[in-house]
Amino acid sequence: MTPPRFPGGTSVSDLRVYDSQAPDGLHGGSPHLHTASSEAYIVLGGAGEVHTLTPEGAAADPLAPGDVLWFSPGTVHRLVNGGGLRIAVVMQNAGLPEAGDAVFTFPREVLADPEAYARAAHLPADAPEDVRAEQARARRDLAVRGYAQLVGAVRARGPAALHEFHRRAAAIVRPRVARWREIWREGVAEEAELTRRQLDALAGGDPGIMERAAVVRTEPHPGPRRFGMCGRLRTRRPTAP
Template identity: 50%
Template sequence: MTPTSPGGTPTSGAPASPGGTPAFPGGTSVSRLAVYTGACADGLEGGTPHLHTASTEAYVVIAGRGALQTLDMSGFRETELSSGSTVWFTPGTIHRAVNRGGLEVVVVMQNAGLPEAGDAVMTFPPEIVGDPARYREAATLPSGGPDAVETAVRRRRELAVEGFLRLADAAREGDLQPLHSLYASAVALVRPSVARWREIWAATVVRETRETAAVLDALDRGDGDHLLRSSLLEAPPEPRWGMCGHLHAHDVAHPVVHAPDPAR
């Protein structure tokens, strides 16, 4: 089998779709998440509360138990999670994964590339999330050793939990104005990135949709030539520090493409 170059461009003999390397199904992305341990200020273990501004996220629980705390315009909710649980939440849903024992999740994200490009906004207190410079400083992890990174991860988690608890307390009292304010700040934070996001979206989700339409048109004509260009793709796991836990992410934008060896 002949793989692609590290950048994902097919080498000799590797077939590709007209738009380049085929996207992960549906233009989504996938990762495996081991939710953080270590208690926060409220005594719960788990991840960093945040929301996505453009992408829906799904959890498929593969081990352990815990809960998903969410906050949106309908109020605060806690959903129990155990092996086999499958939940998803749309843009604007603040979510916090709570670990009650070995919680591991397969995460499927809509719009591959957008979350990595800043689609997520953490629920820091309003004086931070409303100031782009202070937000970037609080959100950015250092480039030092693992101890320094872990300290920074825990610090930003505590800061986001502090803001989340304020929002949840206000919502329980029927006051959703803080949530409105957070949404306004989130939009202001991500707005400068939208032009770049549109390029990413066009290269993944839009391209995938157009290619499926072209395949359906071909099949309707009795044309199966696209089957001759079939291939196997692989994206090895890459360990990372995530917002909710230790990630094994998969770079679906630059997969290895396995194709038949033309010499055989």
């Protein structure tokens, strides 16, 4: 029997936020946004902040153990590590972030050139870990420089500057959308349809999927943590029954 998906067609991962110093003196991750998915943070340990940029302007929210915070697509965000910051990240639309749902805040000239953007964003999976770590830092630093440009533009021109960035982000991900539709149909849409069928069954007095009740346990994917946008990620997989 195929194990049930994580609730709501979402995904969860364990994030240890980068603690290296960026060009602006802060320690933490890469500023970016998600084009189709909301994201939630459940703070597990340490301290820090999440810096965000929306049409209302720039903001900084403190993060401490027990805090829960989430934001919608289009919110530019950046994690700042104040010491040992560790977060459980819950992502909407499992599969889409892994398929390129996020866009970095690279400088304007990089965003305007699809090939330059792809080169700057890419981390070769087969490279030695120290090489990928250095490339992840270079990617983060480039995104921080572009973020400073973007924050300055929003302060000077208001929401119109952020709207321009949103349009550039949409242009970058547009070639991937056909594949994203397939991932969404096979995941989130199927989960919603499963609930619809279950409500119909219950309305008729039928237990429906309750008769296939199951418990799912997971184990960490083997190997070192992945280099994510904001830190080192540990994802998990269902254990064999």
